[in-house]
Amino acid sequence: MNEFSLWTVFTLVVGLVAILAFIAGNAMALVWMERKVAGFIQRRPGPNQLGPAGVLQSVADAVKLLFKQILKPSNADSIIFFLAPILSFFPVALLFMPLPFSPFFTAYSPNLGLLLILAFSGINVLAVLLAGWSSNNKYSLYGAARGVSQSVAYEIPLLLAVLAIAFQHGTLNLSEIVEQQGGWPWQWNVFTQPLAFLIYFISIFGETNRSPFDLPEAESELTAGFHTEYSGMGFALFFLAEYANMVLVCCVATALFLGGWKGPFLDGFWWFLAKAYGLLFIMMWVRWTYPRARFDMLLNLNWKWLLPLGALNLLATAFVMKLF
Amino acid sequence: MMEIITRLVFGLYLLVILGGAGLAVFSANLVRAFVGMVATLLGAAGLYLLMQSPFLAFMQLLIYVGAICVLIFFALMLTNAYQGGDESAPAPLSKFARSLLAGLAPLVLLLPTVLLHPVAAKEKPEATPLAELGKVLLEEYTVPFELISIILLIAMAGGVFLAWERRNR
Structure with a gap:
């Protein structure tokens, strides 16, 4: 850990404020992007009324959510009901701290950065559970139960894939992992660890509850799953946390597998953002292309394919690392 | 400060x-x-x-x-x-007494060891590097480390065994 000084406090505070702004800005941009991508894929214009190409649509949505009345079901547990959305959003700012956007734009670079992200992202599952239970509603409860069995399952192959990378570089510091990769695509980890990248990329769909694995909030079966009863800012916090988590997993993938802020020329945060947004675009593309998986398919894919493959990949990595 | x-x-x-x-x-x-x-x-x-x-x-x-x-x-x-189920009724006093006993048991088991082998207190805590921690666990304390994993494995097998019994009935 760093020595305590005013400078550290200053960088932490500035970093936190910048990250919160980044999260809010990204969520708005992503909602617009998601709708536009969905529109193009389904051959319709998408939002196009507010501002040029509908860019102000998200602003209008945000204002609407801010002013909407917050309702609570009469039999809900009021403390836990309002605790859940807060619990879902509060770790998000912390999760972005160790991300190396560029050598300069890193809020905090601890040696255990990767572990910090993995540890605090588990709190989101807890929030989903509490929300589902406290709503006192069968749809919410089913959504929460699905969310948990899915998150707990997909966390394991995700950890195995991340562990293989940590093993290869001998560090859990994201900045150092980026430092050890080169600028050209064949110097990235995705080139040496393609299987780990594939496992990671499939797992993040399960972890972030994104279609085709969006069973916790499957509209056609569960209304809206665990957040059925939330309105106004309660819903907005879940929504923000969901999009922030999407950005986060893509940013971590960029740092771990795609060389982070390094590019063929002119290293900088623009490479990081471009790669992360590329991954986000693929996530949206998948969402609007594939139908929702059935729940047994989802769990079978995880326990029968991803988990053994991840374990084998880790073993192979250990073997190769010992050999060379 | x-x-x-x-x-x-x-x-x-x-x-x-x-x-x-x-x-x-x-x-x-x-x-x-x-x-x-x-x-x-x-x-x-x-x-x-x-x-x-x-x-x-x-x-x-x-x-x-x-x-x-x-x-x-x-x-x-x-x-x-x-809410309002059986467990929301106040628990009988004997239950509290028994859980207090169970809570104090680890204290009784661990206290002698802690008192007999006190760890030297430090003015300021020092961070141990992760690599050093791993080395100590896998070199100096290999046997206890592996024993703990065996305990966990037995607990897991026991859990599966208990659940299996109930399903067959």
Whole structure:
């Protein structure tokens, strides 16, 4: 850990404020992007009324959510009901701290950065559970139960894939992992660890509850799953946390597998953002292309394919690392 | 300055731990008791951070808050423990006495060891590098480390065995 000084406090505070702004800005941009991508894929214009190409649509949505009345079901547990959305959003700012956007734009670079992200992202599952239970509603409860069995399952192959990378570089510091990769695509980890990248990329769909694995909030079966009863800012916090988590997993993938802020020329945060947004675009593309998986398919894919493959990949990595 | 901040933060974590524990023990609602337990575990993670061992703190979060608590809650949900159920009635005094006894048992078991082999106190906590920690675990303490994993394996097998029995009946 760093020595305590005013400078550290200053960088932490500035970093936190910048990250919160980044999260809010990204969520708005992503909602617009998601709708536009969905529109193009389904051959319709998408939002196009507010501002040029509908860019102000998200602003209008945000204002609407801010002013909407917050309702609570009469039999809900009021403390836990309002605790859940807060619990879902509060770790998000912390999760972005160790991300190396560029050598300069890193809020905090601890040696255990990767572990910090993995540890605090588990709190989101807890929030989903509490929300589902406290709503006192069968749809919410089913959504929460699905969310948990899915998150707990997909966390394991995700950890195995991340562990293989940590093993290869001998560090859990994201900045150092980026430092050890080169600028050209064949110097990235995705080139040496393609299987780990594939496992990671499939797992993040399960972890972030994104279609085709969006069973916790499957509209056609569960209304809206665990957040059925939330309105106004309660819903907005879940929504923000969901999009922030999407950005986060893509940013971590960029740092771990795609060389982070390094590019063929002119290293900088623009490479990081471009790669992360590329991954986000693929996530949206998948969402609007594939139908929702059935729940047994989802769990079978995880326990029968991803988990053994991840374990084998880790073993192979250990073997190769010992050999060379 | 640093000293005062540390003391304040320590007090804060202590409050979180004790408050959470109180909620876990005395709450009539199972899920509120569960939230209390989560608060206690979070407070303990904070204490690890204060003692300059972020690795332990993150592991506490990853394993206890992220995995074990979630599984416990999952089991709670399956029991369909609605408000106003049987468990919301005040527990009999004998139950409190027995749980107090069970809670004190680890203290009785661990206290002699701690008193006989006190760890030298340090003025300021020092961070141990992760590589060093791994080396100590896998070189000096290999046998206890492996024994712990055997205990966990036996516990897991036992759990599966118990569940199997019930399903066949």
